[in-house]
Amino acid sequence: MFVPSHAIAPSISSPPTDEASDQLARAFLQQLAQDERRRLKANHRSNSYALEDDAPLDDGDAVERIVARDEANRTETAHVPVPADLAAVAVMLARAVAAETGLVRRLRREAPVVTLATNVSDLVEPVRIVAEKCLFRSQTKVVDLAVGRTWRELTRRHAALFVCDGIGRDARPEKGNEVIGTALHVRIPIVGIAPDPKRQLPRDLMRSAEHRIALPGLDQAGLALVVEAVVGGLPSRMFDPDLLRMIDISDLPVAFRRTDTPDACLEALERILAAKANFLGDGPALEVLDGYGEAKTWGLAAAADLQAYRAGRLEWAEIDHRGLLLSGPPGVGKTSFARALAKSARVPLVATSVAEWNASDYLSGTLQAIRKVFAQAKSQAPCILFIDELDGISDRAQIRGDHVQYWTQIVNLFLELLSGVDERPGVVVVAATNHPGKIDPAVKRAGRLDREIEIEKPDTTALARIFRHHLGSEILSDASTLPLALAARGMTGADVEAFVRRAKGTARRRDRAVTIDDLLVEIRQGRRPPMEAVRHRVAVHEAGHAVVARAFGHGEVTDLSLYDDGGEVCLESVDDGAATLERLEAALSFLLAGRVAEEIELGAGSIGSGNGAASDLAVATRLARDIELRYGLGRLGNIHLETVPGEMVMIAGLLPAVMERLRRAGERAHAVLVAHRAALQAIAHQLDENSYLSRGEIEVTLSANGLDAVPGIAEFHLDDEEI
Template structure:
């Protein structure tokens, strides 16, 4: 007897037994013949209703099948669903059921390796959830993950689908309590103010923007900002996500869950629907054709539901994603999402505002904020909680000095790396200022690990000169490192969105898409990195080396000032446009 089986999985178990697990010369019967001419396995499993439960009649039929099978000498396998109890006579007669082992990382690794025909070590092994997380894995979620085109994507999908549902906070923060002043915070505040105007009768629902899509790195607080918008507007919010809808099962169940979310919100209007991870839907025109029909159906229904939802007064739509460029354009067009705004990492002022909720002394808060700037709100919150827990275990009061020591202990000083990062970002800022003007540089942030420069773009009219300027700016960080330190690091490289990726893709687009390169006025289609010819790669390499040299030539006369700005960045960690002006105005001749 085999137990520990979900009733809904019985049919799948029977199929596996008949077609994969038993020897090919063995026949599987519900009731075996008395004198079989070949090996026979008698398989006994109950029938169940569509709801997943077993009626009393089905229970009786199942037990009758077992009794009849006992009359025959062939071996038996009885599949016992979870929660099923036999009548007393059978319970005494039958052996104890052997329970299926719970799914663990090894089982899942073997399943995915076999499913995707992989051999040897595989990258997906390290991406699989841990044992405790896998204990929450539901069968539909596993099936959904295995629809992914690659083993790595399947493992990442499992990570998403096994996350616990995030409850909506009863006492979410307001926008004022969050304290941000970025474009995303301003858009959220404007939306909340417009809603209040509608509720007070000074504006109509048809006259205000009613949707906002937030994008940015994980942990920047997109969900928190959506909840704060709802609380500041005084509206209920219903939080959903592509992963939660998909976890309901096959296409029909997923679409029913999606429709249920919008219907529930419409019934509670005025109400906000917040769709998290909206980039999980992908695009109907994406290159990945795996499950393209499924994806097309889902997006079509989502578009229809958004249109129907926003056609009713008192309905608002918020969304969040990491990669806005992967979303189907029809989802994020005006009329569905009226405004698409990036939510970046918090500025120094907002970090200080966050820490002020924990520490009271203004001088202490500013110093701590400089140590934390560049981190996401989620990272800062996790660091504070970890420090509090450590202080509690050690029996030491938790204060600003303890938190400072905790930060320095967990993030040791690496002055050489910090200087390289500061020079790298200063290089971006100087070349931007020289090509576009000092006011084009808005902000620089450095941490102990990375740096970020917020700036304008050189591409306005789309001329060759502008594209070359943009690529010089992208490679200016490497140029600054080489100029001052004599070598370059991997700081410009990495995944999508890195300086090197953007510069490489920009040069390829000039050649193959924009009609500004070696192929003249021809459109050759979107470049496929995996299929580029050796000649194309050689041309990209030569052009990028040329643009890096251009940036180095621009920086060389200002080396002393470049190093001076890098030193200031190491001390201040963040500098805004006003604080950068004394350096940038000197190299541009601005007053």
């Protein structure tokens, strides 16, 4: 069975004991401790002559001489703590060097050329300090070839570093090759240090490198060594393995500054990491969130895969939920989805955005920001890497002018890091955008973000559950949130959160409990609900759609709604190339059924059926036109003509044919609704009273009123004599 190294559960309650592989790490730590002891002794000597404010001491102050001498003696015998960040870097650097056979000896006896990848820029400076103090013989004079002109005076007694944090505009392979040439000629050890050596160190340094190493992460034994270097003893227990991979070097000095025992170090570090770990914080898991549809299905599968991967039951190569592009309008909860996914999977969330990447003044800074976040995700794997505002990275096909080279480098690096899925096992990438059409097509190719899911605005049922989620179990616990959802139709989960927050504020200022009216006031913002007569007309209209859909077997009605601006029928149907003329005629009758129902029950139809390009009448007219011009099923015969302006009057016979087809569709709808008027009235009455009918409620009412079976359109087909 494949078991990832990060997922191996310890079988003991105390940290691992010393191993031979950590001999070099201990030696590095001893070297740092000696250096720290020398520094403290030097400070004590200087304190014999000056106070902290540099005021001279009285030579006759005998008490101060006793204190200074006592401090010096304690420095010789007591444990001298090594700075926690340097101790951690020393352990990681020692392990990287020890993994290369013979490299320790070569650095002190020969002239090897080595490159060291720190992965993140924050580690460059501490690595430089540790390398300068520990990698070379004590008599060696270490110079940084990237700074000043010291390279002109190199001798065989020197060792050279070339340190680059990857942020400045000089962080590229074209820079520094002259100094590397000089150092190679003198034949001294050269160590290049950078987050991404291939892109940031001089080209000639990379070409001549004999050893290419990278800093590993801290494991249980490594963390124990760091604790011992800081407080002088090994902890008696294991560190939380879920938090171990989340350690940033900068966390260690913060956690250890007020601790004096090994176990207290671990406790403080766990508190700090738990506080910053998104997946351990407040917020719902994906299982309890609503309104995400297909994205939720994908996310739950990904969470299950990551949990299996952590436990060693599944190899990374078997996981197919590795990358997702989420699209949708603002406020639908793309960021909340990522947080909930991380919580369900019980893994860290590494969140970033393209805006953060582009905040740097230079291209090199932007590139380094991208590398850093992928390196962070890799170090915390398994995890979720969430990238917001992905459309901020331009599509290369749309770039013009002076920005081509700039954006091409950014897109290329991003694609390279996305493609390296096997080099970042355990990292699931989720990106979000409001404008999927602006994304470079290469980002969506196989092996990258090869799954795209659009999150739509929540429907009525989902909105009702979202209201309940934000209200909690104590506020309006016995009240239905359905009226709120109907009033908020077309809005997002972010809108719902704002409505609830403002309603709570209103109730708090008035020193009373939140009411439904408080919420409706926030939702409607001065908009009035419809009058009773209008509401009844809309209920009749939507009921007409439901009855004709059932009678002709045209899809399946999932729910009916009344809201402040009108009504809606939600229909599940399949629109594919297998549709026949009969199915298209059923669709036409369904579209016209609302207005026909108004005519039957109220004596006249309203303009609502034809109010706008998305109205029932507009959609029906386009469908009737397509039957004649595109589908080859009309009077013009087997022909396909593209849509052109003015075609209804320019093409001879088209307008009469469309009018006739719509008339016949209306007659068919009329015949159905008259035959099943009891069902029409029952549905309209229930919808008027309740504002919402679910699929089950619709089914029960239709069956109780004689529409249990689905006869199909053939039973209501009319010929010319019937018309």
